Amino acid sequence: MKNKAILVSLIALVALVFVLNTVLAVNFVTINEVKVNGIDVTSTTAAGEVSDTVPVEVYFTANTDASDVRVKVYLEGFKDDVYQATPRFHVVSGSEYVKRFTLKLPSTMDLDELTQGISLYVKVSAQDEDSVEADYNVEMQRDQYSLEILSVDMPDKAVAGNTVPLDIVVENNGNDRLDNVYVKASIPELGVSKLLYFGDLGPSEESDSNYYDEVTNTVNKKVYLTLPRTVTPGTYNVQIEAYNYDISTIAKKKLVVSTVESGVIPTSNAKTIAIGEETTFDLVVVNPSDRMVVYSLTPDTAKGLMVTVSDPVITVGADSSKTVKVNVKATNSADEGTHVITVNVNSDSALVKQVPFTINVEKKTASGIGSVTGTTGQTSGNVVLILTVVLVIIFVVLLIVLIVLLTKRPSQTEEFGETSYY
Numbered sequence: 001m002k003n004k005a006i007l008v009s010l011i012a013l014v015a016l017v018f019v020l021n022t023v024l025a026v027n028f029v030t031i032n033e034v035k036v037n038g039i040d041v042t043s044t045t046a047a048g049e050v051s052d053t054v055p056v057e058v059y060f061t062a063n064t065d066a067s068d069v070r071v072k073v074y075l076e077g078f079k080d081d082v083y084q085a086t087p088r089f090h091v092v093s094g095s096e097y098v099k100r101f102t103l104k105l106p107s108t109m110d111l112d113e114l115t116q117g118i119s120l121y122v123k124v125s126a127q128d129e130d131s132v133e134a135d136y137n138v139e140m141q142r143d144q145y146s147l148e149i150l151s152v153d154m155p156d157k158a159v160a161g162n163t164v165p166l167d168i169v170v171e172n173n174g175n176d177r178l179d180n181v182y183v184k185a186s187i188p189e190l191g192v193s194k195l196l197y198f199g200d201l202g203p204s205e206e207s208d209s210n211y212y213d214e215v216t217n218t219v220n221k222k223v224y225l226t227l228p229r230t231v232t233p234g235t236y237n238v239q240i241e242a243y244n245y246d247i248s249t250i251a252k253k254k255l256v257v258s259t260v261e262s263g264v265i266p267t268s269n270a271k272t273i274a275i276g277e278e279t280t281f282d283l284v285v286v287n288p289s290d291r292m293v294v295y296s297l298t299p300d301t302a303k304g305l306m307v308t309v310s311d312p313v314i315t316v317g318a319d320s321s322k323t324v325k326v327n328v329k330a331t332n333s334a335d336e337g338t339h340v341i342t343v344n345v346n347s348d349s350a351l352v353k354q355v356p357f358t359i360n361v362e363k364k365t366a367s368g369i370g371s372v373t374g375t376t377g378q379t380s381g382n383v384v385l386i387l388t389v390v391l392v393i394i395f396v397v398l399l400i401v402l403i404v405l406l407t408k409r410p411s412q413t414e415e416f417g418e419t420s421y422y
Contacts, residue, residue: 028066028129029091033059034122034136041120041136048105048118048138050146056084056101058122062091068127071099075118078110091126106140107173116140146174147181147201149242149251150218157256161229161289164255165222170242172201172217181244185223187236187255194223198242226291230350231257263288263321263352264345270358271328275336278306278329281357283343285324287316293347297324300342304334305359307341330361337361 031042037054039046048054056073069091074083084101091097106118120138125131153167166185172178178201186193202215225238238253263286271279287293294315299307310325326343339359345352 027132028062028064028126029069029124029132030061030063031058031122031124031132031134032061032096033057034120034134035059036120036136036138041138045117045137045139048140050105050111050140050143051107053102053104056103056120058099058101058124059096060098060124061096062093064093064129066091066126066129070125072123072125073101073103074121074123075103075106076121077118078106082106105138111140111142115142143174144176145178145247146172147178147242147244147247147249148173149240149249152238152240152251152253154238154253154255156254157258158227159289160227160231160233160257160259161291161293162227163291164225164227164238166225166238166240167220167222168240168242169218169220170198170201171219172203174247175203176246177202177215178244178246181219181242183221183223184241184243185225186239186241187225187227188239189236190228190231192225192227194225196221196223227257228350229289229293229347229352231259233258264355266355266357269356270360272360272362273328273330274362274364275330275332275334276364278327279359281326281328283324283326283355284321285314285316285345286321287318290318292317295352296346298344298346299326300344302339302341302359304331304361305329305339305341306331307343309343326357328357328359330359334361336363 034041035055035057036046036048037052058071058073060071067090068088070086070088072083072085074081082103082105084103086099103120116139118138118140119135121133121135123131123133148171150169150171151167152169154164158164168183168185170181170183172181181198181201182195183198184193184195198219198221200215201219202217234257236255236257238255240251240253242249265284265286267282267284269281271281273279283297285295285297287295292315294313296313297309298312299309301307306327306329308327310327311322314322314324316322328341337360339361341357341359343355343357345355
C-alpha cells in the first residue's frame, strides 16, 4: 500500500513537471516587472496625473531563443491612441532584458470622474511565437484646476486695415469651479490685443445647477482684432490666453496678412498756369476696407505756390470713396518753369500715400494775358476773342459813319426874288 502511494506521488510529480514545462514552452518570455514613473505596478497601483509624460520600464526574461522580438506598451479607449514600441531585436534563452519607454497619460478631457482607473497594456511578440500580454492598473487623477481652449475659429488670411473675428470656446475640465475667467486675444508683433470677460465656469455640465447658479462648464464668445492699415505683409502669430486667478492656458494660430491696393487716385497730375492764376486738381480717396476710416490730407509747401485742400480731414465709409479738391495758385513770386507739389494722405497717424502734382508756370504776355493752356488759359483766350470782336465792331461802325458823312451833299440855298410893291 505504501509502495502504491509512493508511485502515485511520483506520477503526480511527473505530471506537474510536464504541465510546468508545457506552460513555459508556451510563453517564450516571462514579464518580471513593470514600472510606471518608478513604481512597480505588478504589485501595486501607480497614481498618474493627467497629461503627464511618464517613464515606463518593462523587465522580462527570455525562456527560449527568439527573433524579431518587439515590446509594445499602450493605453486604449481614449481620444488619441497612446502607445510606443521597440524596434525588432533578438533574445537568447535565460537572459534578462529591460526596455524603456515614455508615455503621455490621458488629458483631463478624457476622464469623466475626479479619479479613474485605466489599464496599461504590455505586449511582447516574436516571430513564430505566441505573444505574451499583461495589463496593469494606473489610477488617474483629474487636476483640481483645469482650463481648456477647446477651439479657435478664425480666418487664415486677412487684409491690412480689416477686422479679424475669432470665435473662441473655453471649457473648465477641472474639479473646482473657476470664477472670473478672461480671454485675451493678441498679435504681439503688431501690438494689437483685445480682452474679453468670459465669466464663471463650473466643473462640469452635470454639476448641481442650484449650487453653481446654473453656471456651465463651457463658454463660447467672439473677439474682434482690428489690423493697422500699415501692416507689413507676412505671417503673424495670433495668441489666445484664457486665465483666471488659479490657472492660465495659451493657444496659438497663424494669420497671413496682405496689403490692400492704394485707394488714392488723382484724376490728373499735370497742368499749366500763368503767374497770378490758379487751377484745381481732383483727388479721389477710396476706402476698400470693411470699416470706416478717417483720412487727413496735408500738402507740402512749394516756393511761389499757394496749395490748399478743400477738405483737410475726411471720413470715408467702408467700401466707399470721396473726392477732394486741391487748389494751386501761382503767386507773383513764383518762378517760371516746372514745379512738383506733393499731397500727403494719412490714416491712423500713418502715411497711406504721397500724391505728386506737376505745375508748369508761364510768364504773362505784355497785355497781361498769358498764352497758357488749362482752365485759366482757356478763360484768357476767351477774353481776348471777345475784346477783338468788340474792337472790330466799333471800327466798322465808325467807318460807316465816316463814309456817310463824307458822301452826304449840302442842301441848296433857297433863292428869294425881289418883291415888288407896285
